[in-house]
Amino acid sequence: MTSSRRVMTRQQVMRWRQQWSLNDQRFVDAALGALPAEQTTIVEVQPGQIEAYVDGEKAFSIRPGFVSWPKGKWLGPIDVSLVPGGLRVGHENDGTMWATLSCFRAHDRRDRDGQERDFGTCDKCWTKITASGACAC
Numbered sequence: 571m572t573s574s575r576r577v578m579t580r581q582q583v584m585r586w587r588q589q590w591s592l593n594d595q596r597f598v599d600a601a602l603g604a605l606p607a608e609q610t611t612i613v614e615v616q617p618g619q620i621e622a623y624v625d626g627e628k629a630f631s632i633r634p635g636f637v638s639w640p641k642g643k644w645l646g647p648i649d650v651s652l653v654p655g656g657l658r659v660g661h662e663n664d665g666t667m668w669a670t671l672s673c674f675r676a677h678d679r680r681d682r683d684g685q686e687r688d689f690g691t692c693d694k695c696w697t698k699i700t701a702s703g704a705c706a707c
Contacts, residue, residue, distance in 0.1 A: 576614040583612055583620060587634050591672040597652040598671075601637055604647045605629055635674030641665040 578586075580602050584595060602612075602622065611623045620632040630639045639645050642665055650657055653669040 578612045578614055578620065580612065583632065586614075586620065586632075587673070589634070589673045593652055594671040594673070597648075597669065598632060598637065600648045600652065601630060601632075601644075604644055634671075636668050636670045638666055638668035642667040 580599075583602060584599060587594075590598065602610075605622060605624055609625050610629070612620060613623065614620050618634060622629045622632075624644070628640055629644045630637055645657070645667060650669070653671075655670050657667045657669050659665075659667060
């Protein structure tokens, strides 16, 4: 881990996002509680992304709107009923599991490689057309 990464406490993680609902907070707290405290390091790897490591291996990632677990490890003792939408399987079918939080917002204007998709411009109002076909008029 490089020096640009900020090590965080469990309490700092719980205060990281004010828009988390009480249920989101309970779920994130349960995810943190499932890890062995003495062997866990929590790091803000970049603004908007926290990762928890157990003995140097990534246990899960937290983003403002979702939590993900590589290969589903460390999910066992977590009460998934706290997540209304339930757990989802990652896009790559690599065993990654993820759960959306109440503040999740889908990014429909970007491809999976992060490049913004262009759906054209409306001929009437000259605004960009969204993935759903909507514009400003």
